[in-house]
Amino acid sequence: MDEIIAFDQALFLELNSHQSPFWDAAMVLISNKYVWFPFYGVLVGLFIYFYKRKGWLMVLSLGASVGLADFISSGILKPTVARLRPCHDAMLGTVNAIDGCGGQYGFVSSHAANAFAVAIFVILLLPKKQWLFKILLLVWALAISYSRVYLGVHYPGDITAGALIGIATAWLSMYFYRKASERFLFWQR
Template sequence: MDELKALDQALFLELHGYRSPFWDDVMVLISNKFVWFPFYGVLVGLFIYFYKRKGWLMVLCLGGSVGLADFISSGIFKPYFARLRPCHDELINAAVNAIDGCGGQYGFVSSHAANAFAVAIFVSMLLPKKQRFLKVLLVIWAIAISYSRVYLGVHYPGDITGGALIGVATAWLSMFFFQKISSRYSFWSA
């Protein structure tokens, strides 16, 4: 386990070391959850406009996926594992430039990564197979948000990986419930 932590720290320091004023501003913007609210609003609007009642079920299941991902990452994992963020870790914090603040004390797992991957994967599973470009774009969006957390010095790569896995799992679980509910109850298929 110590070797894994050391590898995670070394990878963090490598990835966090590539900095510039331009990218500092871009990463702060990408990492800001409020920047993405218009995107979420458009997504909800499109679901409801095109799918009517089924769109409302999509929105509820998407919200369930993100809510569950956020609860698991922030409410269970962070307090249980109590792994310090890089910017709070005395072993390396001298090498960390947390330009947008350090955030809470614990970082394993990343809620940003969990939530972004919950959205990206759930929406990707809703899209038809022929929409490969949009699916890839959604995953790139989730990766960009996740990487911004390492760049900003608030998460180790392992925190990001754990968060992404939680997001993927909650997206799959929500899709399972979406399919069961929409096929079983005709009210939601109208």
């Protein structure tokens, strides 16, 4: 375990050491959850507009995916594991924390968990021919995740674990979405 932690710290220091004024501003913007609210609003609107009642089930399922990912990451793992964020870890020395440090604990990244919960759930909903939009969703989730390392608030391991939680909750929510949409006639219109 010590070797994994040492690798995670070394990778963090390498990724966090490359800074520029342009990327500082870009990563702060990418990492800001409020910047993405219009995107979420459009997504919800499209689900409801095109799928009517089934769209509402999609929205509820997507909300469950994100809510569960956020609860597991912030409500359970951060206080239980209690791993310091890189910007709070004095053992690392100087960390480029561009936009403040946030809470004390960072394992796992809620940003990564939530972004991957959204991206994977929507990817699973989309037809196969929508490959370009699927790639854009993955790039979006990866950009948000990487921004957390760039900003000095998460280790790469925090991001990886958060992404895995988001992927798992998306799959679980998709499973229940499909079961509900098949079983209950109300959601089929």
